Amino acid sequence: MNRLVRFIALSFGLLFASTAFAENNCKVITVSWQYLECIEAEGKAADAKLNASYKKLMARFASERAEDPAEAEAFMAIAKDSQRAWLKLRDTTCLLEATDIDPDAVMHSTLINSCIARMSLERAVYLDGIVADGSGMWLI
Template sequence: MNRIVRFIALPLGMLCGSIAHAEDDCKVISVSWQVDVCVKADREKADAKLNASYKKLMARFESQQKRDPEQGKAFMAIARESQRAWIKLRDTTCPLEATDIDPDAVMHSTSINSCVARMSLERAVYLDRIVADSPGDVVDMNKVSRSGAKRYQDVVARYLYSFDNPCLTVQILAPDGGWRVFSSAQFCSFDGKSFRSGYTDARFEEPVFADDGLHLTLSTTELYAPGEKRRACVIPIKNEQIKVLKCGEPESS
């Protein structure tokens, strides 16, 4: 009996390893069971995307209704009720797409999972488009003198320079949600001093996106001290968030 158990366990272990490998690379489908595995993975990714979009919508309601918290709570209650009703609609609609498939067949669950993934992604895009961006997130593109962008998983980060403005604007956008601005930050000061009034000259130069964020050089000239100081800096971007500017010591001349 022990020999039989060991004989069975080995192929099962090999099968689990194959499934894990298929989840990592679903672009190449060589056997039929990979379809089910990959569709399940797509459903999980879509569910995660939907949950993230829903949480961001609730956060927008909360942040943009600070002057009227009760109204914000009312909007959030509407969103919760709508989401619950939509989930029920999705979960009762998708089985319709599998009515012509034997319930005991693998393709029955595959068809349902495919439908759930598709509807979840569509819903995520819909939620991303609800509630206008706050005024501080809107940039007059006619005044932009220079810009750059990089994709970070499901979002796009961009930097913007404007004419006659020493500030640097960094934003996180949702390409699948009508390019909604998820977050925005302006960098207009360093060491507690404004670029406009605290220095003779202050500006960011040579911006380049990398995997960990936006790398650039900060050039400053003090009001009452001669000479330019240049520092290597980075604005970290992690988990769809713009972090605090970090700069090193001035470069030696």
């Protein structure tokens, strides 16, 4: 168990270090590999933000509906289904955006990764809005 804890801590440390390294390198880009590194760092940051926003939404359902666990579970199931459908939409939309670029070109994956990061941040803002005021969830 101690090894597992060390491994997890080391993994998080490396993730944060690589993201910080990429952020510093993104201020002045002089070669193409730096751009690719920056896009990857943006994607990781966007994914982390999206996951945090989703977890906050799920926690909101659990806490606000604690007196009715069945209702909480129902809302959480809706959110889970919505998120899965949205992920599929995001991924296929980003593939669609890259159809004009040769799939073997570096720019193809760069465009897809940029699209995924952009859409993930947009979704995180959307989910945060639901968590903040709940207006999107209670309207009929």
